[in-house]
Amino acid sequence: MSGIFDRLQNRLEVQKREQGISAIELADLPPNLRRIMRMMLRELAMKYPDIVKAVDALPEAQRISRPDLDQALDMLVEQNWLARTGDGDMTTYRVNLRRKSGSSLDKDIWSALDSRITTSKDTPALSKPPSTE
């Protein structure tokens, strides 16, 4: 039974990750939300008191009031753009970026490419390194 539960749990985790935010969506966020997300991207994970401290340290014009901050965090969690764990002062937030999706090309095309790559492995390398941009 635990196997089924674990698989279900994993599936839910994967779905959550797939619903994360993409970098282009960051650009469309209102300034307060974007400010929080940019800070979280750099810190990876932050406890609530640390977020409050960091927001309070912002220049006055960019500062976010406590109710606005709480509302913004709730909204970001609701969208699955931030993941929230723990309670009270131990509540931790972590950014959830959407996975970069793979190619939508037909599998046969990738198989054909893989076999071409395997066949060409014996091809001698260039004697001079190729120039880069």
Next chain:
Amino acid sequence: MAYIVSIHSFRGGTGKSNFTANLASQLAASGKRVGVIDTDIQSPGIHVLFGLNEAKMGHTLNEFLRGECTITEVAFSVGENTGDAEGRKKLQGKLLWLVPSSINSGEISRVLRDGYDVNRLNEGMQKMIKELKLDYLFIDTHPGLQEETLLSIAISDILLIVLRPDQQDFQGTAVTVDIARSLDVPNLFLIVNKALSKYDFKQVSEQVTSFYDAPVAAVFPLSEDMVDMGSADIFSLRYPDHIWSKALREVAQKIMEVG
């Protein structure tokens, strides 16, 4: 505090990787702890400038993204592996690390086919800063706008956009500048590269500054000497008195002034 410096160009062939490698090398040569990460997973190239080839390459960013190793295991110490190239030898003992993307064709096709976890890429960059105690992390990106490029812009303290004096570059750069502004990048500089010697560089700089309403850090000449080197060495270290190298040091200075 570590600074994340993203180097971007809207189109290929602007000289972005060469510029990035030279800039990172200059900062490392001046005693800073510097990391370079090649997020151009589809067409990696910056490793060539640091004397790395497929045979010498250990772990790669691709393996890190699949969870097969840590980011510090991927980091290649340039200062301990400078090789014989005259310019690179000046980096001996310097604190400069490169996280290369794989140049194995199977690995490139695999990442294109399967995609990857962008959270892990971001974690890798932040951990690289902490664990290697970096002063600067340079992110070399794929030209154009896509996931890893946008992420690198979103997390950067300084964004350098490299463009050529060319109408196609001008229009594409406008898109990138707009995105950078909407992502609140604190410091944005434009780099004009491959300008013909017959141009008035001061005038080019003024025109570009006024067109984008953003500062031009430097205008670089199209250099035959650099083309001739073919990415075999770090140009600005090998030819420190060259006009290109002098312009590069001006940009390095501007970056250090931000900090």
